[in-house]
Amino acid sequence: MADALPQEQRFLDALRRDDWPASDQEHGLDEVGLDAAALIELFESQLISRHLDLEARRLQARGEGFYTIGSAGHEGSAAIARAFRAGDPAFLHYRDAAFLIERSRAVANQTPIRDLLLSFVAAAADPISGGRHKVLGSKALHIPPQTSTIASHLPKAIGAAHSLGLWRRLGGGGEWPADSVVICSFGDASFNHATAQGALNAAGWAAFQGAPMPLVLVCEDNGLGVSMPTPPGWIAASMRARPGIHYLAGDGLDLLDTWRAARAAAHIARSRRQPVFLHLRCVRLYGHAGSDAEQAYRSAARITADEARDPLLVSAGLLRRHGLLSVDEIAERYRAIGEQVAREAEAAVGQPKLTRAQEVLASIVPPPRAGSRQAWQGEVDATPAPMARLINQTLARLMACYPHLVMAGEDIGRKGGVYGVTQRLQARFGPHRVIDTLLDEQSILGLGIGLAQSGLVPILEIQFLAYLHNAEDQLRGEAATLSFFSCGQYTNPMVVRIAGLGYQKGFGGHFHNDNAIAVLRDIPGLLVACPSGGVEAVGLLQEAVRLADEEQRVVVILEPIARYHGRDLLEEGDERACGVDPGPDYRLPVGTLGQWGEGRDLAIVGYGNGISLSRRAAVRLAAEGIAVRIIDLRWLTAIDHAALHERVADCARVLVVDECRRSGSLSEELITGLVERGMAGERLARLTAEDSFIALGPAATLTLPSVDGIVELARQLVGRAIAPGTSAS
Structure with a gap:
């Protein structure tokens, strides 16, 4: 042990002296129901975890290892792993390597030392992330990988726990057995994060009403959040009287006490279906x-x-006081495990790394799977209807065709949604499939992620776009990254419907009129669609559910609130904004463009509300002899720029109408894409919203594109060239 790191010396000194700290609570093996062989194995799992931590630091010093956040001091998680079934899904704290190592004992052909070292050195052969990140995860062990975003995995753990009871209601199936328990671990600093508090509240809220919630939330309290100490007693005081949740405590430094507490937690969660x-x-x-x-x-x-x-000191003391291992036997295990880790580390260092961008990108898009759609047996309503009604009809049809499709959101059930879009769906399909949630967007999205990981296909509703912003990390840090960090082994396919954009009349300011979509378009792998009318909404929604079901994608549909109930387009009473349901097989695949007109004087490219504005403007421009062609993007990500260029290349001028903000807007990408394909800048212009929040009342549209603004800019473009890239509102 001459090359022992300074951190090892205390254990080696204690070993030499045979001097070990006593446990605060001296349990007997029979008292807690653990045999001698099991305690020795738990200690060995702790030793493996510790040697991996030490080796990670050696590798980092050599420039061969990365991201050395470790598990030292948290090795008691090995006893938690043993207290649960190997098939219970576990969403783990990043300090729980000992949990993964111990669980590996219960599943054949596992190589946790090799696997974790491959992760440390970012080897392409890392079986969970393929060298993309150091994460704890294993498909065989039912441990989905977590990013290190603070507390962001708690909401989806609650969704996974809820899914177990839901699968029972649906007659069985799903990723995990119906009597499973979900484990979710996190640190004491994360406990204070709003995401954690929202998740705890959601778990208690559901359980308080009698909803099954077989969940064990493990708070590993080391008293520190990087440099900030956690006030002594704070966690216990906050949780002991929390409604709907059982509170248990244990000494994570003592394997026997941790085992005792974990077994009790598992029993309550599994037998009572309640959170602990x-x-x-x-x-x-x-x-x-x-x-x-x-x-x-x-x-x-x-x-x-x-x-x-140090829990290793406490564990060695337990073994000595119970007469299970001699000093020499402990020393031999410590030495042998250390040498094994060192040997396997050298082998891992020589493994190939990711060397091409294509290799990194390979798992952003999940792999396809067999779909679950059943044939539609009903009739299609041929009555012209506005967008809201067509979406409602489509949702009902999708719920009938996809037996494992579940809807969730605030007010979507009994009320039928703020705008009536989900009316009567709960009465038809039941509250277990059309779920009224609490008012917490993080919990809504987390619920959907957990449901999706269990094998369901969720459609979630976020009531207003502005309400997404306090929960967007559930899409960025969780939903869209899962396939990336698991090489496509884990996915959470889902559809998120968001009512948004501007032009609402008679409603509040920017919280109900919000045109900030840059965050959605900035998430790798996320697909974003935006219908301009009811027929388009049907096609996009049906394609979005197919994408989730068959291609395991995460899809956001941004629905223009102002178009929900609009019936007229050009003049009062014309009902041109209404459409006829195109039926169950009508889908608009990613990149599919819509078009109105064949004019070559001016092409107008837009989406959402911008299309109805442009169609009104086109009528006025036609009266002036200006022939217009309107291109509806429909999809705001994964845009087929070659197809768009082909659609507008024969037009004299191109105007992009972007109802979202000038900075970070879609129009920037569109103009760039056309220029990159050879279109001269003087042929192009864009009309965008101002970089402003949306005001109230008559001022609500002052910062947004208008029909008058489109007409005026179109006249300038066709009449004479204007400065390239001009933006106006």
């Missing part, structure tokens, strides 16, 4: 991560005191 908050005392060793110099913010005395609480 398992609060475990832990310690953080070696700093927050490999680059963290904790001496800068913690006293030497405090660091030394924590090192004395």
Whole structure:
């Protein structure tokens, strides 16, 4: 052990002296129901985890390893793994390597040391992420990989727990057995994050009403959030009286007490189908991560005191006091595991890395799977109807054709949605398939992610676009990344319907009229669609559900609120905004463009409300002898720029009408795409919304594109060239 790192020395010194700290609670093996062989195996899992942490630091020092946030001090999670079934889904804290290692014992042909080392060195052969990130995860072990976004995995764990009861209502099936328990672990600092608090509230809210919620939330409390201490007693005081949730505590430094508490938590969650908050005392060793110099913010005395609480010291003491292993036997296990880890680390270092951008991108789009659509047996209503009614009819048809499709959102059930779009669907399909949620967009999206990971196909509703912004990380950091970080082994296919954009009349300001969509278009792998009318809404919605069901995609449909109930287009009473349901087989695939007119004087490219504005403007321009062609994008991501260029190339001028903000807008990409394909800049212009929030009342449309604005700019374009890239509102 001459090359022992400084962090190892305390364990080696204790081994030499045979001097070990006592547990705060001395349990007997028979008392907690654990046999001697099991305790030895738990200790060995702890040793493997610790040696992997130490090896990660050696690899980093050599420039061969990356992202060395470790599990030292949290190795008690091995006992949690043993207390649950190997098939129980586990959404793990990034310090729970010992959990994964211990669970590997219960599943044949597992190589956790090799697998974790491949992750450390970002090897392409890493079986979970393919070298894209250091994550704890395994398909065989039912451990979906988590990013390190603070607490962001809690909402989907609640969705996964809810799915277990839902699958029972649906007659069986799903990713996990119906009597499973979902495990979700996190740190004490994450406990304070709004995402965690919202998830805890959602779990208690559901359980308080009697909804099955077989969930164990494990808070590993090491008393630190990087440099900020957690107030002693804060977690317990916050959770002991939380309605709907059972509170249990255990000593995460003591394997026997952790086993005792974890078994009790598993029993409550599995037998009562109720959530449990398992609060475990832990310690953080070696700093927050490999680059963290904790001496800068913690006293030497405090660091030394924590090192004395090392769970490996406590575990070795348990083995010695129970007479299970001699000092030499402990030393031999420590040495042999260390040598094995070192050997496998050298082998991992030599494994190929990702070397091409295409390799990195390969898992952003999930793999296809067999669909579950059944043939539509009903009739299609041929009555012309506005967008809201056509969406309602389509949702009803989709619910009938896809037996595992589930809808969820605030007010969508009994009320039928704020705008009546989901009327009567809950009465027809039941509250278990049309779920009224609490008012929390993070919980709504997390619910959908968890449902999707269980094998369901969720359609979620976010009531207003502005309400998405406090929950967008559930799409960015969770939904869209899962395939990427798991090489497509885990997916969460879903459709998110969001009512948004501007031009609403008689409603509030920017929270109900919101045109900020840049965040959606910036998420790799996420598909975003926007219908301009009811028929387009049917085609996009039916394609979105097919994409989720067969291609496992995450799709957002941005529905223009102002078009929901509009019946007229050019003049009052013309009902040209109404459409006839095109039927169950009508779909608009990604990149499919719509078109009105064949004019060659001017092509107008737009989407959503911009299409109805442009169609009104086109009538006025036609009266002046200007022949217009209107191109409806429909899809706001994965745009087929070659197809768009082909549609407008024979037009003298091209005007992009973008109802969203000038900066970070879709029009920037569209203009760039046309220029890159050889179109001269002087032929192009864009009309966008101002970089402003939307005001109230008569001022609501002042910062948005208008019919008058389109007509005026079109006249300038056709009459004479204007400055390239001109933007106006």
